[in-house]
Amino acid sequence: xxxxxxxxxxxxxxxxxxxxxxxxxxxxxxxxxxxxxxxxxxxxxxxxxxxxxxxxxxxxxxxxxxxxxxxxxxxxxxxxxxxxxxxxxxxxxxxxxxxxxxxxxxxxxxxxxxxxxxxxxxxxxxxxxxxxxxxxxxxxxxxxxxxxxxxxxxxxxxxxxxxxxxxxxxxxxxxxxxxxxxxxxxxxxxxxxxxxxxxxxxxxxxxxxxxxxxxxxxxxxxxxxxxxxxxxxxxxxxxxxxxxxxxxxxxxxxxxxxxxxxxxxxxxxxxxxxxxxxxxxxxxxxxxxxxxxxxxxxxxxxxxxxxxxxxxxxxxxxxxxxxxxxxxxxxxxxxxxxxxxxxxxxxxxxxxxxxxxxxxxxxxxxxxxxxxxxxxxxxxxxxxxxxxxxxxxxxxxxxxxxxxxxxxxxx
Numbered sequence: 001x002x003x004x005x006x007x008x009x010x011x012x013x014x015x016x017x018x019x020x021x022x023x024x025x026x027x028x029x030x031x032x033x034x035x036x037x038x039x040x041x042x043x044x045x046x047x048x049x050x051x052x053x054x055x056x057x058x059x060x061x062x063x064x065x066x067x068x069x070x071x072x073x074x075x076x077x078x079x080x081x082x083x084x085x086x087x088x089x090x091x092x093x094x095x096x097x098x099x100x101x102x103x104x105x106x107x108x109x110x111x112x113x114x115x116x117x118x119x120x121x122x123x124x125x126x127x128x129x130x131x132x133x134x135x136x137x138x139x140x141x142x143x144x145x146x147x148x149x150x151x152x153x154x155x156x157x158x159x160x161x162x163x164x165x166x167x168x169x170x171x172x173x174x175x176x177x178x179x180x181x182x183x184x185x186x187x188x189x190x191x192x193x194x195x196x197x198x199x200x201x202x203x204x205x206x207x208x209x210x211x212x213x214x215x216x217x218x219x220x221x222x223x224x225x226x227x228x229x230x231x232x233x234x235x236x237x238x239x240x241x242x243x244x245x246x247x248x249x250x251x252x253x254x255x256x257x258x259x260x261x262x263x264x265x266x267x268x269x270x271x272x273x274x275x276x277x278x279x280x281x282x283x284x285x286x287x288x289x290x291x292x293x294x295x296x297x298x299x300x301x302x303x304x305x306x307x308x309x310x311x312x313x314x315x316x317x318x319x320x321x322x323x324x325x326x327x328x329x330x331x332x333x334x335x336x337x338x339x340x341x342x343x344x345x346x347x348x349x350x351x352x353x354x355x356x357x358x359x360x361x362x363x364x365x366x367x368x369x370x371x372x373x374x375x376x377x378x379x380x381x382x383x384x385x386x387x388x389x390x391x392x393x394x395x396x397x398x399x400x401x402x403x404x405x406x407x408x409x410x411x
Contacts, residue, residue, distance in 0.1 A: 004405065009280035009288050009376060009396070010163040017150040017168040017181040020202045022046035022244025027148035027156040030137035032130055033085025033123055038156035040137050041148070043080040043200070044110050049244045051077045051118070052213040054220055056237035062089035064119040065238060067099045071118050072240070075209030078112035080200060080240065081105075082157050083134060084185070085123040087236050098129045105138050120238045122185065122198050123159055154183040157198055160405060161185050162281055167273040171266035174259040176249035178205045180270055186229075186278035199224065199239045199274055205263065206245035207252065214255040215267055216241045223271035226303070227394045228310050229282040241267075279394045284401025287319055287378050293338075294390035295346075295383035301338040302384070302391035308336030309380060310395035319378055320397035324369040326354045333382055344385025351379065 023045060027038040053072035055065045071077055081102055088095050103114040110117070121129065148156070154164035168181040186197035207215070216239070224239060252260045280288050291310050296302035309315055312332040318325040329347050333340065347355040350372030354364055372378065378397075 004160060004162045007162045007281045007285060009285060011277065011280075014151050014154070014164055015166055015168060017166055018170075018179055020179050020181050020244065021204045021246035022049060023202045023242070025148040025150070025153040026141055026145055027152045028137040028140065030083065030130075030133045032083055032133055038148075038152060039084045040134060041080075041082040041153055041156040042106055042109070042138070042141070043082075043153070043202075045078050045080070045242055046244050046246070047078065049077060049242050050075055050207060050209045050212050051240060051242045052209065052216045053118075053238065053240045054216060055239075058237070060090060062087055062121060062236045063091060063095035063099045064088055064121045065236060066096070067103065068118045068120065068238060068240070071115065074115070076116060077118050077242065078116040079106045079110045080118040080120070080242075082120045082198065082200075083122075083129075084157050084159050086121060086127055086129050087123045087125045088121040088129040089125045089236060091126065091128055094128060098131050101131055102129075102134055105135055109138060109141055118240060120198050120200075120236070120240075122157065122236050150181060150183060154185070157183065157185045159185065160283055165274060165277040165281070167270050167277070169266040169270045171262045173205055173247070173249040173252065173263050176247050178203060178247050178249065178263060178266075180205075180263075180266060182270055182274055184274040184278055186281070197237055197278065201239070201241045201267075201270065201274075203241075203243050204246040205243050206247060206249050207243045211252055211255050211260075212241055212243055215260075215264060218255065218264070219268040219271045222268060223275040226392060227275045227279050228307060229279060229285075229396055276394050279396050282396035282402075283405045284399040284403075285396035286399055287373075287376055287397040289316075289319060289378045289380065289395045289397065291380045291382075291393045291395065292390065293382045293384065293392075295344070295385045295387060296389040296391070297339045297384075297387040299389045299391055301387075302389050303393065305333050305336045305338040305340075305382065305384060306391050306393035308332045308338075309382070310393045313398055315380075316395065316398040319373055320399050322370055322373040324349070324366050324373060326369070329380060329382065330355070333384070338384060339386050341385040344383070346383040346385070348381040349373070349379065351381070
């Protein structure tokens with residue numbers, strides 16, 4: 001596979017994420033697919049940690065996803081084991097057996113039942129998981145094994161990622177200081193309808209399983225459910241939120257509790273941060289695109305139209321070439337099926353009005369739009385003209401490098 005260049009849209013550096021008490025990482029080299037790099041991550045969680053999760057809606061969901069759904073349904077976990085390079089998807093009964101085996105391996109190290117170990121895998125679909133390599137790597141863990149940093153943890157879970165993704169927020173629940181930290185991986189096969197490829201968020205807050213689940217499902221709608229790179233939903237998509245309880249705050253009874261207002265906002269902000277970092281690392285991406293749709297009859301309709309624009313290969317390739325072919329946006333909106341009033345429909349790019357009241361504006365200057373499209377940050381704004389609802393979706397352009405990366409993925 002071609003050596004991947006760091007995305008030009010990447011942040012300047014990985015953030016200095018503070019410690020979340022009750023959490024410890026171990027990063028290991030198992031040699032699952034990649035040589036000379038960490039590709040196995042074990043996160044140890046203290047007793048009493050509550051967990052919530054959202055997963056892919058793909059009907060060919062991986063064995064790890066099916067296992068972790070069951071773990072999350074019980075609301076508590078003591079460990080998370082993640083491997084990169086192999087998705088353990090569509091691997092039959094052996095795939096499920098391999099999940100049980102690796103969960104038992106991690107459980108032995110942590111000192112908990114296998115049923116309290118979350119499993120996540122990412123990589124090639126249809127290939128047997130090399131359990132023996134994972135076993136050998138885990139057996140190298142000892143009391144002398146130093147905890148891994150957030151940076152090393154983020155690097156261990158990557159596949160075609162060109163940079164590690166992480167974020168943190170300081171916040172409060174009531175008068176108690178709270179820390180939230182998270183990592184994510186993803187670069188291609190990104191059009192989640194629940195979460196992301198893989199993302200793991202940890203906090204020292206004390207939050208019940210039910211409230212944690214409510215907060216996560218609320219936050220994911222404006223973040224990971226609002227990104228797309230290539231319209232392909234992974235079989236392995238998993239987003240886990242774990243609360244260790246070390247902060248010692250008073251436990252909120254509902255997600256609407258006044259004490260949770262700051263935490264809710266901080267969590268949502270962190271999830272958007274991680275989600276947009278994934279888009280900025282889209283395979284071969286050169287431009288980060290924000291699609292805003294307003295004037296819709298409902299939020300669902302607004303998002304439907306926005307995703308149609310963001311997923312259109314014709315729109316994405318036009319932007320890659322800085323071609324102000326705004327007619328492709330009109331095409332995408334029309335095919336979406338979202339209710340609209342063609343006589344009121346308007347289209348703008350970078351704040352430059354292009355079409356309004358069902359046609360191109362008289363003083364339209366294409367040079368202004370073409371100049372905007374040459375930049376790394378591109379905006380598309382559409383008003384459907386039938387209501388007051390709106391939605392925002394993030395995506396990236398399609399370049400020749402996207403084809404190269406995916407044509408050579410297994411070579």
